[in-house]
Amino acid sequence: MPSTSDFEQSLRAAALRVTRPRLAVLTAVHGHPHADTDTIIQAARAGLGEVSHQAVYDVLRALTAAGLVRRIEPSGSVARYEGRTGDNHHHVVCRSCGAIADVDCAVGDTPCLTAANDQGFTIDEAEVVYWGTCPSCSTST
Amino acid sequence: MPSTSDFEQSLRAAALRVTRPRLAVLTAVHGHPHADTDTIIQAARAGLGEVSHQAVYDVLRALTAAGLVRRIEPSGSVARYEGRTGDNHHHVVCRSCGAIADVDCAVGDTPCLTAANDQGFTIDEAEVVYWGTCPSCSTST
DNA sequence: CGGCTTTCTGGAATGAGTCAAGATGAGAGC
DNA sequence: GCTCTCATCTTGACTCATTCCAGAAAGCCG
Incomplete structure (x- = not known):
């Protein structure tokens, strides 16, 4: 996991100001993969004291726009954020408990980006979500 | 597009009672592909008079559970529903205007269902969303 | 250090979706 | 065809994630 100075560089590279809340949120996102907003707020507060939820939302939006998160x-879940970007991986979601795990795509870097007929759309990203059951939910059945 | 009697049969086959609201919602979903909930409510009311949004939500949930819709x-959009099920197609979403179009997958019937490492998950469905720009938004740039 | 701009705080508002209780009507048996 | 039973629909209030707003504070640059 990147260090605080890495996050600083990332922020500066994205022309964003380096602030305590932003670093805290960035750290929280990287430390809690697939965390929902509330979890990120909790994590950010744990490392910073008090942060308004508004600041977190704002930071997350800025970071998302900048491509850092x-x-x-x-479906059926609140928004979640993750720090791994640019490596074109996808997600498995457990129908039972909502757990999310990363999966690399089988085909390569930009898989499935070749739709049979693209309807004239200019496609620039393919997002894949696998639905299934996680190991612990499978066994507890 | 299926007729009302087809919908009736589908409902009965799913052990659901055939009611006016259900037929109206089913018709609305088939007549308005990728419509959001509000649109479906409007469409259902157009063919039925007055329907509570609660009934529509309930019907949509029942139909979704039954696999009829x-x-x-x-992301960033409200829930949408479609009547085409079982043919394993995917969607292109326009980042600009939010338009949704169907696409058949290039690989075949159950594409991309082979994740590189499934983390022990039992995967039963792969959902693919292509993000891009629709023809009209591309040209108007 | 000073000024400008962006960001953070706190609170209130929005809006999709859900819950609950009672009324209604579809389906089954007589 | 009639009646009974239970799933389904109506009404209305409510939850909760997310967004909007205005003012205060802090970071960045010269």
Whole structure:
């Protein structure tokens, strides 16, 4: 996991100001993969004291726009964020407990980006969500 | 598009009672592909008079559970529903205007269902969303 | 250090979706 | 065809994630 100075560089590289809340949120996102907003707020507060939820939302939006974090929203769940960007991986979501795990795509770097007929759309990203059951939910059945 | 009697049969086959609201919602979903909940409510009312939003939500949930309709939720959008199920197609979403179009997958019937490492998950469905720009938004740039 | 701009705080508002209780009507048996 | 039973629909209030707003504070640059 990147260090605080790495995050600082990332922020500066994205032309964003380096502030305590931003570093805290960035650290929280990297330390809690697929965490929902509330978890990130909790984590940010744990390392910073008090942060308004508004600041976290704002920071997350800025970071998402800058491409430093990725926002994922499985159906039926609240928005979640993750720090791994640019490596084109996808997600498995457990139907039972909502757990999310990373999976690399089988095909390569930009898989499935070749739709049979693209309807004239200019496709620039393919997002894949696998639905299934996680190991612990499978066994507890 | 299926007729009302087809919908009746589908409902009965799913052990659901055939009611006016259900037929109206089913018709609305088939007549308005990828429509959001509000649109479906409007469409159902157009063919039925007055329907409570609660009934529509309930019907949509029942139909989704029965597999008669499919629920899709692109990030940043409200829930949408479609009547085409079982043919394993995917969607292109326009980042600009939010338009949704169907695409058949290039690989075949159950594409991309082979994740590189499934983390022990039992995967039963792969959902693919292509992000891009629709023809009209591309040209108007 | 000073000024400008962006960001953070705190609170209130929005809006999709859900819950609960009672009324209604579809389906089954007589 | 009639009646009974239970799933389904109506109404209305409510939850909760997310957003909007205005003012205060802090970071960045010269």
